[in-house]
Amino acid sequence: MKTMKRLSILLALGATVALMPSVSRATIIGGSHDFTSTGGYLTAGTNGVARFKWGGAPTGGTNSYYQNPCQVCHIPHKSQAYATAKAPLWNHKLSANTYVTYDSLGSATYLGGAITLGSSIACLSCHDGSVAINQTSGASGSSTTNSLNGAAVYVPSFAVETLNAGTVASGAGPYVGFNNLTQMHPIGVSYSTAVANGDTELQPVTGILTKMLKGTSQNVECASCHDIHETVGTAGTIPYDHALIQPLEGGTLCLTCHKK
Ligand code: HEC
Ligand code: HEC
Ligand code: HEC
Ligand code: HEC
Structure with a gap:
């Protein structure tokens, strides 16, 4: 009896810990870009947006689809050319x-x-x-099946990085004409x-900055400030931190690159 009681207390404790908002690093799984049914973000019904079939029609059995965030x-196969994407x-x-880029x-x-x-593209x-979240590039073929997984899901409220150069279609999207990047921090x-x-007011490239800058030209891209995989910076450690690679507190993010 005593053991049972202790066990249930332990179980309850375990449940409480599991329900507490996580402040540890999340990675894609459990992060803001986990679109599986357990991810908590944009989960379409019980199936998730990241639901795929292997090779056209379900092959039967219970595993006719899988969820891969x-x-x-x-x-791994039949991807788009790197030069394009x-x-x-x-x-x-x-x-x-x-896109119309920063007004240099x-x-x-x-x-x-x-x-x-x-x-950033x-x-x-x-x-x-303009494109649904659940729309992959391939229309057919075993690896790329599922060009559009169920009803199209858009992120209209997240198209804020672009000026509205076009018209916001009413309803669920697609949202066309958002191609103007002149009023956001330069990318590319x-x-x-x-x-x-x-420019003598940029920081020397060491530490985390080496991971923020992309490619041999050391480009600043969306992923320089946002760590969506949550593997590089502080992203995932603060609830609702916009997946930022460094905190905004005290200007840390900005001062990682700018000496000001
Ligand atoms: C120079 C750093 C920097 C770059 C580059 C950058 N962002 Fe951000 N972004 C931020 C900061 C800081 C915030 C949070 C503060 C705010 O809302 O402005 C943010 C907020 C956001 C948000 C949250 C929604 C919102 O507006 O409140 C989204 C989505 C986003 N950025 C997407 C992008 C995308 C997509 C790109 C590339 C096209 C990009 N960001 C490039 C720094 C950056
Ligand atoms: C929402 C879209 C998205 C999802 C989901 C996503 N990635 Fe990425 N990934 C990107 C983008 C965009 C880049 C290139 C920009 C960058 O440097 O982060 C990238 C870059 C990468 C790279 C090369 C750069 C590096 O950091 O080594 C690897 C490897 C990678 N992703 C693996 C994964 C794995 C594994 C998963 C699933 C656990 C995953 N990604 C999920 C968008 C995504
Ligand atoms: C497959 C579509 C897709 C791609 C590709 C994608 N995102 Fe997102 N992103 C989303 C959706 C959907 C949300 C909104 C999740 C929610 O809050 O429900 C989001 C949310 C965000 C947020 C806000 C998260 C937060 O915690 O506040 C940021 C920042 C962001 N994305 C940046 C990026 C960056 C940077 C890239 C490229 C490296 C990228 N996204 C690629 C679909 C995408
Ligand atoms: C990953 C590095 C990086 C981060 C992080 C970053 N910047 Fe920048 N920023 C740059 C680079 C590179 C330029 C172009 C520099 C130039 O023109 O000499 C730039 C340009 C700018 C400009 C325009 C300069 C001009 O002369 O037109 C402003 C303003 C600016 N950044 C502010 C910020 C702020 C505020 C933050 C934090 C939210 C920030 N930056 C974060 C690298 C970064």
């Missing part, structure tokens, strides 16, 4: 938008040179609101070019 964005093994359908000519102090969008494939800008052009 990575596959909404990455696929600018993100590795990219599986999400890309936006048809051509309108800035008297900009030294970053030409803007070439990198992996991959983020914008969902975040410009080369840090090393800015330094080479004489």
Whole structure:
């Protein structure tokens, strides 16, 4: 009896711990980009948005589909060309938008040179609101099946990074015309070019900054500030932190790059 009681207290304690908001690192699983039915984000019914079938029609049995959180964005075969998607093994359908980038000519102090969008294109494939979350690139073929998984799901409220150059369609989307990035922090800008052009107020590239800058041109992209995999910076340690790689408190994020 005593043992039973202790056991139930322990069980209750376990349940409480499990229900407490997690302040530990989340990774994709359990993070803001976990679109499986257990992810808690944009779960379509009990099936999740990250629900895939292997090779067209279900092959029978109970495992006719599986949920892979990575596959909404990455696929090991038949991915889109890196040169197009600018993100590795990219599986999400890309936006048809051509973006108007940071108004560098309108800035008297900009030294970053030409803007070439990198992996931000991959983020914008969902975040410009024109493509459904649950829309992958392939229309057919065993690995890429499930071009649109059920009813289309959009993130209209998250298309805020772009100015509304077009019209917001009423209803559930798609949201067209959000292609204007002039009023957000420059992305697709080369840090090393800015330094080479004489920006003496950028920090030396060490520590976490080496992971924030992308590619050999050391580009600043969406993923420089947002750590959606929650593996690099502090993302996932503060509830609802916008998956930021560094905290905003005290300007930490900004001061990682800027000496001000
Ligand atoms: C919502 C879309 C999305 C999901 C879901 C996602 N990724 Fe990514 N991933 C990206 C983007 C965009 C990039 C390129 C930008 C960057 O550097 O973070 C990337 C980059 C990567 C890279 C190469 C860069 C690096 O950090 O090593 C790997 C490996 C990777 N992802 C693995 C995964 C795995 C494994 C999962 C599932 C557990 C996953 N991703 C889920 C969008 C996603
Ligand atoms: C220079 C750093 C930086 C870059 C680059 C950046 N962001 Fe952000 N983003 C932030 C900060 C800081 C916040 C939180 C404060 C705020 O809401 O402005 C934020 C907020 C957000 C939010 C939360 C919704 C909102 O607006 O409140 C989304 C979604 C987002 N960013 C997506 C993106 C995407 C997509 C890109 C690339 C197209 C991007 N960000 C590039 C710093 C950045
Ligand atoms: C497959 C579609 C998809 C892709 C690709 C994608 N996102 Fe998101 N993102 C979403 C959705 C949907 C949400 C809203 C989740 C929610 O709050 O329900 C979101 C939320 C966010 C938020 C807010 C999260 C928070 O905790 O406040 C940020 C920031 C963000 N995304 C940045 C990015 C960045 C940066 C990339 C590229 C590295 C990216 N996203 C790629 C679909 C996507
Ligand atoms: C990953 C590095 C990085 C982060 C983080 C970052 N920036 Fe930047 N930022 C840059 C680079 C590179 C440029 C282009 C520099 C240039 O023109 O010399 C830039 C440009 C700017 C500009 C425009 C400069 C101009 O002359 O037109 C402003 C303003 C700015 N950043 C503010 C911020 C703020 C505020 C934050 C924090 C929310 C921030 N940055 C975070 C790298 C970063």
